[in-house]
Amino acid sequence: MAESTEVPTPGTAFDELGHAATQLDPEAPPILTVRHLKQYFPVKSSGLIRRKVGDVKAVDDISFQVPQGGSLGLVGESGCGKSTTGRAITRLYTPTEGSVEFDGNDIANYSARQLKPLRSEIQMIFQDPYSSLNPRHTVGSIIAAPLRIHDMVPKDQTLKRVQELLEIVGLNPEHYNRYPNEFSGGQRQRIGIARALALQPKLIVADEPVSALDVSIQAQVVNLLQDIQRDFGVAFLFIAHDLAVVRHFCPEVAVMYLGKIVEIGDRESIYENAHHPYTQALLSAVPEVKSAVTGEPDAGRIRLEGDVPSPIDPPSGCRFRTRCPIAQEICATQEPPLLQIGQRHKVACHFPGRRGDVPTRPVTTRMLGVDDTGAPDPGMSGAEKMVDEPGYADTWLDLDRNTVGRA
Ligand SMILES: Nc1ncnc2c1ncn2[C@@H]1O[C@H](COP(=O)(O)OP(=O)(O)OP(=O)(O)O)[C@@H](O)[C@H]1O
Ligand code: SF4
Ligand SMILES: [Mg+2]
16 A cells, blocks of 8 residues: 655655646636634633633634635644634634625525535545544445435445545545555545545635645645546635645635735745745745746745744734834834735735835835824825725736736
């Protein structure tokens, strides 16, 4: 049951070991639209009478879309709220605020009964192929369970369907009677994928599906997900903690920091033209990816100082300011809006720019009605409409030309 032991260079693995990168279909309508999603967890005092003393603001007002049959990557450091976002969308949690529009219906506040038919349409793949499969059940019964619960196939057809699913994910259909511990890590993740596929979902939330695997096996599993997307038209929200893993599979990427989306855009905008200091720092940690894409030599790693602050009491203004190498006064008082700066590119920063080439004055003063320090300034209240909706508008702020860009 050994898998390939070839170990490719990190970052180039996905290109060398198989399929071409997944391409964006800009015409595809959204299967998922998330608006102003918040997911807070109460913090209680200790002692006999446990009062609520605050909230962990794990996800704090994020908006984005996933196109039908497409894939959006969601990246960011540990604890930034990626899994919580995935769990709110799959309704393992009830969102604190905001809407989760799946296939045209807002499911954010659906009851358990209303959610039941949807359970087959949205599936989740988990990070750890070791703990997400019950070791006491055979692979056949693990994959058959959702088929039975949702009455998907007649009883006498279940084994045939399980074998088909094993074949789709590249496993021997005769091995349905084996137990998870008889498989390698990559093979166990394939079993998890077969289980998710059993109900023919329209959307799969894949939460770090390859993080626990060796680099060469990672590429094989990503290739399998690409095959599945192509053959069955499934859309993916693909969660990962680094930008290298999502580049190949996700034509669009959202970067999260401390519960917020700080930059979102198509592959070119994020990997070749990142305008947020945090995205640039993440990219600089995988230099071979950036130089493979841009052909430019590695510009050196940006080392972020300090720890990620607590989501219970996040910094005022821009949440990244305590670690940002270019923070200024306004960053402490005003939260930067997620501003559209390209056809499919948004960034939340008062000083957005390419690495080493940032504006000397904040670009957000007019829309916020403030002066350069962030203090209210009635003379500046041009109050342009903030772009805080999911998706992209036909016009945007062209920072290079200092004009309005149009599609
Ligand atoms: N059930 C919960 N109750 C309280 N706090 C929680 C709960 N789940 C997550 N958190 C907190 O919310 C924040 C976001 O957690 P989350 O698991 O979404 O991060 P993540 O981006 O998936 O991180 P990782 O890369 O480590 O998986 C963290 O501070 C975490 O401690
Ligand atoms: S808004 Fe300020 S602190 Fe935040 S990323 Fe931009 S420059 Fe840095
Ligand atoms: Mg997580």
